[in-house]
Amino acid sequence: MQNIFILGTGITKFGELWDVSPKTLARQAFNEALAEANISKNKIEALFVGNMMSGILGGQEHLGAFYADVLGLRVPAFKIEGACASGGLSSHAGINAVLSGMYKTVAVLGIEKMTDHKPEDTASALMGAGSEAERMSGATFPGLYAILAQAHMKKYGTTHAELAGISVKNHFHASLNPNAQFHSKVTVEQVLKSPPVSDPLTLLECSPISDGAAMILITSDRKLTKGNPVKIAASAVATDTLGLPERESLTELAATKVASQKAFKIAGLTPKDVDVAEVHDCFSIAEILALEDVGFFKKGEAAGQIEKLTIGKSGHLVINPSGGLKACGHPVGATGVKQIVEIARQLKGLAGKRQVKNAKIGLTQNVGGSGATAVVHILKK
Amino acid sequence: MQNIFILGTGITKFGELWDVSPKTLARQAFNEALAEANISKNKIEALFVGNMMSGILGGQEHLGAFYADVLGLRVPAFKIEGACASGGLSSHAGINAVLSGMYKTVAVLGIEKMTDHKPEDTASALMGAGSEAERMSGATFPGLYAILAQAHMKKYGTTHAELAGISVKNHFHASLNPNAQFHSKVTVEQVLKSPPVSDPLTLLECSPISDGAAMILITSDRKLTKGNPVKIAASAVATDTLGLPERESLTELAATKVASQKAFKIAGLTPKDVDVAEVHDCFSIAEILALEDVGFFKKGEAAGQIEKLTIGKSGHLVINPSGGLKACGHPVGATGVKQIVEIARQLKGLAGKRQVKNAKIGLTQNVGGSGATAVVHILKK
Numbered sequence: 001m002q003n004i005f006i007l008g009t010g011i012t013k014f015g016e017l018w019d020v021s022p023k024t025l026a027r028q029a030f031n032e033a034l035a036e037a038n039i040s041k042n043k044i045e046a047l048f049v050g051n052m053m054s055g056i057l058g059g060q061e062h063l064g065a066f067y068a069d070v071l072g073l074r075v076p077a078f079k080i081e082g083a084c085a086s087g088g089l090s091s092h093a094g095i096n097a098v099l100s101g102m103y104k105t106v107a108v109l110g111i112e113k114m115t116d117h118k119p120e121d122t123a124s125a126l127m128g129a130g131s132e133a134e135r136m137s138g139a140t141f142p143g144l145y146a147i148l149a150q151a152h153m154k155k156y157g158t159t160h161a162e163l164a165g166i167s168v169k170n171h172f173h174a175s176l177n178p179n180a181q182f183h184s185k186v187t188v189e190q191v192l193k194s195p196p197v198s199d200p201l202t203l204l205e206c207s208p209i210s211d212g213a214a215m216i217l218i219t220s221d222r223k224l225t226k227g228n229p230v231k232i233a234a235s236a237v238a239t240d241t242l243g244l245p246e247r248e249s250l251t252e253l254a255a256t257k258v259a260s261q262k263a264f265k266i267a268g269l270t271p272k273d274v275d276v277a278e279v280h281d282c283f284s285i286a287e288i289l290a291l292e293d294v295g296f297f298k299k300g301e302a303a304g305q306i307e308k309l310t311i312g313k314s315g316h317l318v319i320n321p322s323g324g325l326k327a328c329g330h331p332v333g334a335t336g337v338k339q340i341v342e343i344a345r346q347l348k349g350l351a352g353k354r355q356v357k358n359a360k361i362g363l364t365q366n367v368g369g370s371g372a373t374a375v376v377h378i379l380k381k
Numbered sequence: 382m383q384n385i386f387i388l389g390t391g392i393t394k395f396g397e398l399w400d401v402s403p404k405t406l407a408r409q410a411f412n413e414a415l416a417e418a419n420i421s422k423n424k425i426e427a428l429f430v431g432n433m434m435s436g437i438l439g440g441q442e443h444l445g446a447f448y449a450d451v452l453g454l455r456v457p458a459f460k461i462e463g464a465c466a467s468g469g470l471s472s473h474a475g476i477n478a479v480l481s482g483m484y485k486t487v488a489v490l491g492i493e494k495m496t497d498h499k500p501e502d503t504a505s506a507l508m509g510a511g512s513e514a515e516r517m518s519g520a521t522f523p524g525l526y527a528i529l530a531q532a533h534m535k536k537y538g539t540t541h542a543e544l545a546g547i548s549v550k551n552h553f554h555a556s557l558n559p560n561a562q563f564h565s566k567v568t569v570e571q572v573l574k575s576p577p578v579s580d581p582l583t584l585l586e587c588s589p590i591s592d593g594a595a596m597i598l599i600t601s602d603r604k605l606t607k608g609n610p611v612k613i614a615a616s617a618v619a620t621d622t623l624g625l626p627e628r629e630s631l632t633e634l635a636a637t638k639v640a641s642q643k644a645f646k647i648a649g650l651t652p653k654d655v656d657v658a659e660v661h662d663c664f665s666i667a668e669i670l671a672l673e674d675v676g677f678f679k680k681g682e683a684a685g686q687i688e689k690l691t692i693g694k695s696g697h698l699v700i701n702p703s704g705g706l707k708a709c710g711h712p713v714g715a716t717g718v719k720q721i722v723e724i725a726r727q728l729k730g731l732a733g734k735r736q737v738k739n740a741k742i743g744l745t746q747n748v749g750g751s752g753a754t755a756v757v758h759i760l761k762k
Contacts, residue, residue, distance in 0.1 A: 076618030
């Protein structure tokens, strides 16, 4: 892959931002990214917007032109949607656009405003990510991931306490992240005793409903980058069946495996080379699947290793230093972009109290639906 | 721009297709495109889906993975949305993906199912293409384009009979197109006497609510193309303000001008080189604006020239041989892709009774909203 770079990153606070409009969120992320990149906005040649639910929940579509207008950019603009992988897919599309030679410098905005609506409407809209059969049957995403958890526990003996450890680690990380939705630490006991959502998953194993925006600026223009910029070493996407019933296995997300293998091949790297990763922990079980399917651990072996993936306790690899979807928050269209923001900042040493020491190679894994889409990016210092 | 080609095209009947599901429409367009290309589906490396309203109207999002599943493609898949320009933007994204070197051969599907819902719901969903202020004020797209028509008539003396001539030409073309929604020819008098919608626009000056799908296969792989394939000479996108009140002029669509100038520059061609074009005639006035803003005519001079742009009467240039959005139909996400299908078939001599003689260079112009997005493609034999 030719040399292209993360030129700047921007991110807003994630959380229940009742008093902040989507337009304000977009402007905050954009201004922060421009400041970090130290460029003026007239360098931006195209805009890619990742968002899932603005149409269903708010009736507003045409978000490419909408946010180009909001940000004062008279440039080609695109909305890319792929459920909770909208941010990852937008990043991939932005990277393609730069690699194509059509554009030198582009902005990718991930954004979602989920709390301005009745919770039942938001929950219903989220099912737009799944198959018709799943939607019509009344299935919910906690329910679908609970099925994956049950299958994994049965096949590999994964325990509920091990799953709960994911939330413990990610809440600890979020306590170090000023932009995170939650700053409370939790214990395994608290996770297990929190209200049941869909057996075995409890409330503290489920990512929250969130508002937030994130932005990355991507460039091929070496004149704009300073010093030792973060390089995009790989971007890969894969798909699987939309619904669980058609899957070959319920103990893996095949799309994550395919996208990861492709990404490592493009980058000329292996899972052992990765120092820090942001993976898609929409539910506790999802992080276990990610750790195994990306290739950090063999199948069935991740669950016993979670505590070691914590900042300060890590032998080598740290997972979800931002707090992940669980504790940093999960504004769905923003998540895939926010993961890249976090990894780019870790590689540049800008991660404050949650800085992973000597991080040189980082990875992001973003999932849409119950695994129908997976997007993997690898960044390098 | 490096050499990339239209490898195959597929299109369904456009119209009120009550008894056909979106899945069936997608399969029909895909199978036709594969047959024309004479390749098997395992050559397809990525899928780009243009659609606007599946989420708002049907609750189904994640359409990249959805249609990859429907078409039996386990490949990276993306939904790109930009209102009525969704098809054009998806084509541009597919072209970027091939130019990037990430993918050799990709499929672009434009699809929309608009008739399965209450007409007032569809009309309301369409306003998702406009600005918040326009939506909240109760404006409709016929109303917004009526404002553009009024401004053009006032400034350039364009007459209502001249606007009606657009519908006469496009209905005549559609009468030659077996896939068109309408096969009825109309007269200027009939257009003027049809029910008023928004002054001056009458019912027969407004594009219909339609179902339909279109597909193009794009490749950089010269081994897959036979003989003298259709080349993509340029693809360009531009944006303007989402709402009309912020525009500098109400007698042009600035985004069309910018995208066209960029496309002609990339292709090394001028408007005079174009033999046949599909332009975005969502309302009669929109075709006038397109003809002027693309550069076929000077401002204020297109209206008197419409009849000459008819198949068989053309000195040189034919506009909307398919019947355009007005008479071939306007399934919004499909339109931008269908325009490319039509032009590719014209250049290959596959256009049957509506074949434009000796067509060597063709253009498409696709608009989102009231001109906030414009996408221009130039194809060459």
